Amino acid sequence: MKAKIFIDGEHGTTGLQIRTRMAGRRDVELLSIPEAERRNAAMREDLLNSADIAILCLPDDASKEAVRMLEGNNKVRIIDTSTAYRVDPNWAYGFAEMDKEQGAKIRDTRLVANPGCYPTGAIGLIRPLRAAGILPDGYPVSINAVSGYSGGGKQMIAQIEDPENPDPITAPHFLYGLPLKHKHVPEMTVHGRLDRAPLFSPSVGKFAQGMIVQVPLHLEDLQTGSTLESIHAALSAHYAGLDIVTVVPLSESTGLARIDATELAGKDTMKLFVFGTPSGSHVNLVALLDNLGKGASGAAVQNMDLMLSA
Ligand SMILES: NC(=O)C1=CN([C@@H]2O[C@H](COP(=O)(O)OP(=O)(O)OC[C@H]3O[C@@H](n4cnc5c(N)ncnc54)[C@H](OP(=O)(O)O)[C@@H]3O)[C@@H](O)[C@H]2O)C=CC1
Numbered sequence: 001m002k003a004k005i006f007i008d009g010e011h012g013t014t015g016l017q018i019r020t021r022m023a024g025r026r027d028v029e030l031l032s033i034p035e036a037e038r039r040n041a042a043m044r045e046d047l048l049n050s051a052d053i054a055i056l057c058l059p060d061d062a063s064k065e066a067v068r069m070l071e072g073n074n075k076v077r078i079i080d081t082s083t084a085y086r087v088d089p090n091w092a093y094g095f096a097e098m099d100k101e102q103g104a105k106i107r108d109t110r111l112v113a114n115p116g117c118y119p120t121g122a123i124g125l126i127r128p129l130r131a132a133g134i135l136p137d138g139y140p141v142s143i144n145a146v147s148g149y150s151g152g153g154k155q156m157i158a159q160i161e162d163p164e165n166p167d168p169i170t171a172p173h174f175l176y177g178l179p180l181k182h183k184h185v186p187e188m189t190v191h192g193r194l195d196r197a198p199l200f201s202p203s204v205g206k207f208a209q210g211m212i213v214q215v216p217l218h219l220e221d222l223q224t225g226s227t228l229e230s231i232h233a234a235l236s237a238h239y240a241g242l243d244i245v246t247v248v249p250l251s252e253s254t255g256l257a258r259i260d261a262t263e264l265a266g267k268d269t270m271k272l273f274v275f276g277t278p279s280g281s282h283v284n285l286v287a288l289l290d291n292l293g294k295g296a297s298g299a300a301v302q303n304m305d306l307m308l309s310a
């Protein structure tokens with residue numbers, strides 16, 4: 001029997017991209033709500049309760065409302081793409097590659113919190129170095145990033161693309177999150193296994209999809225003896241044999257003159273790089289992904305497939 005999937009928020013940015021990825025699949029049946037009824041609570045409740053897996057692509061409050069609509073119905077499994085449950089211990093964090101056991105946890109659980117786009121890059125870079133002991137307790141981690149504007153959902157897309165928008169954004173690149181309290185800091189801290197909250201400075205560029213996340217590090221403040229090569233080796237060992245997250249060989253990255261934030265737009269993979277000068281004192285860890293690919297919709301479909309494989 002085909003698994004029934006309902007995407008609550010299917011007409012939004014993340015939901016639409018999940019729908020596109022599911023087009024043509026014969027192993028699942030998509031339950032759908034007409035666009036004009038997308039906020040019809042009774043219809044949503046009915047569809048949510050009819051699904052085998054509900055994928056929530058809604059703002060946090062609406063996600064919590066959907067979870068309430070499913071209270072007492074333990075048959076429906078949930079993938080939530082919002083920030084609402086990402087540090088809730090009752091939910092599995094939907095980043096399969098972050099640990100050897102995580103894929104099985106996602107496969108076997110009922111509640112999965114899909115990671116945020118920036119945390120996917122940041123945790124992908126940081127967590128293996130914490131696990132290997134390279135990034136010590138107390139290290140003051142900084143994370144700098146640029147996202148495609150689709151990361152801001154329908155509202156930001158309209159602000160940038162619609163010349164009639166009452167609150168247009170015209171800057172080709174802008175910083176935001178200036179009070180340094182971005183909603184992704186808690187999940188970066190918890191799932192990055194950091195003992196100090198990182199300093200996170202996000203930005204948006206005038207391109208729809210794509211993302212660069214950077215974590216610059218001082219080698220002298222890491223585990224004694226850490227080098228560009230040893231950090232690259234630790235990341236490579238962690239992701240060995242995987243194809244969704246890969247570590248670019250130093251032989252390839254050393255000659256690069258620049259990184260294009262849109263290189264992986266439309267793809268569900270993530271590339272990790274270690275930059276710096278051999279025998280230098282600094283490294284820059286870089287994650288390249290699509291904010292709507294491995295950063296959102298691609299990860300949600302990956303998690304759904306894992307859950308269906310149970
Ligand atoms: N865009 C991205 O790159 C990423 C997004 N996410 C997360 O995914 C979730 C969805 O974001 P995104 O797709 O960007 O947002 P959008 O604003 O593009 O889409 C959200 C959709 O949810 C609908 N909606 C809002 N409130 C309700 C409600 N109370 N009941 C029913 N439907 C509702 C909206 O309808 P309406 O049109 O009427 O407002 C819209 O269709 C968010 O939690 C976001 O943080 C996660 C990672 C990356």
Ligand SMILES: CC(=O)N[C@@H](CCC(=O)OP(=O)(O)O)C(=O)O
Pocket residue numbers: 081082083115116117118147148149150151152153156184202203204
């Ligand atoms: C460019 C932009 O605005 N990006 C969004 C994050 C997108 C994302 O990862 O979404 P959630 O964590 O909300 O699921 C932001 O900074 O709020």
